[in-house]
Amino acid sequence: MLNIILFGPPGAGKGTQSSKLIEKYGLVHLSTGDVFRYNIKNQTELGIMAKSYIDNGQLVPDEVTNRMVRDFIERNNNDQGFIFDGYPRTIAQGENLEQVLQDFNTEVTSMIALEVDEDELVNRLLERGKTSGRPDDQDESIIRNRFKVYNEETSPLADFYAQKGKFIAVQGKGSIDDIFNNLCKAIDHAN
Numbered sequence: 001m002l003n004i005i006l007f008g009p010p011g012a013g014k015g016t017q018s019s020k021l022i023e024k025y026g027l028v029h030l031s032t033g034d035v036f037r038y039n040i041k042n043q044t045e046l047g048i049m050a051k052s053y054i055d056n057g058q059l060v061p062d063e064v065t066n067r068m069v070r071d072f073i074e075r076n077n078n079d080q081g082f083i084f085d086g087y088p089r090t091i092a093q094g095e096n097l098e099q100v101l102q103d104f105n106t107e108v109t110s111m112i113a114l115e116v117d118e119d120e121l122v123n124r125l126l127e128r129g130k131t132s133g134r135p136d137d138q139d140e141s142i143i144r145n146r147f148k149v150y151n152e153e154t155s156p157l158a159d160f161y162a163q164k165g166k167f168i169a170v171q172g173k174g175s176i177d178d179i180f181n182n183l184c185k186a187i188d189h190a191n
């Protein structure tokens with residue numbers, strides 16, 4: 001079983017690369033951002049609550065996100081494994097994922113980080129904001145706030161997995177196909 005965490009700041013290309021990776025490796029894709037956006041679109045209780053955080057570039061509270069992830073893994077348990085895209089984003093989420101996977105007799109294979117500089121990321125997100133309809137991609141101050149949250153709350157997870165010998169960094173700037181090939185090499189090497 002292959003359980004890959006695709007890691008990196010907002011706009012690093014996690015969603016873009018995940019869709020290619022699930023096809024190649026037959027993995028189940030969990031994008032917590034996509035699950036929240038689906039719930040926002042359908043105006044569920046979860047969506048209404050999550051929207052107030054997401055629109056301001058804040059993280060949805062751990063307790064809510066962790067419960068949602070456990071439920072997703074329970075419903076999508078499979079023999080191939082998962083790609084976690086945008087999860088975990090805090091140490092508490094990392095600890096939750098360890099526990100949930102242990103409950104299913106499996107574990108994280110690797111955390112692979114896409115490394116891209118901040119100016120390139122801001123440009124990508126503003127560009128996406130022109131067509132995506134995502135309010136969190138349309139305002140540079142909200143985008144900058146997402147980086148601040150990333151640097152303070154999410155980036156410590158790199159050490160969390162490095163200490164377990166499971167952290168791999170991959171250059172996230174360049175063509176989508178070149179980055180994909182480098183990700184595949186990292187995954188094949190780790191597996």
Ligand code: B4P
Binds near residue numbers: 085
């Ligand atoms: P996410 O949906 O995870 O969104 P993201 O970090 O903005 O984007 P991603 O890295 O997937 O970028 P993409 O491939 O699309 O999160 C949204 C929000 O949901 C969070 O801010 C938070 O509020 C909430 N949330 C999600 N998970 C949570 C959690 N675990 N806990 C709490 N809250 C949570 O790429 C971006 C753009 O770049 C695209 O337009 C793409 O076309 C372009 N691009 C990609 N690769 C490129 C390349 N190589 N070159 C040029 N452009 C490229």
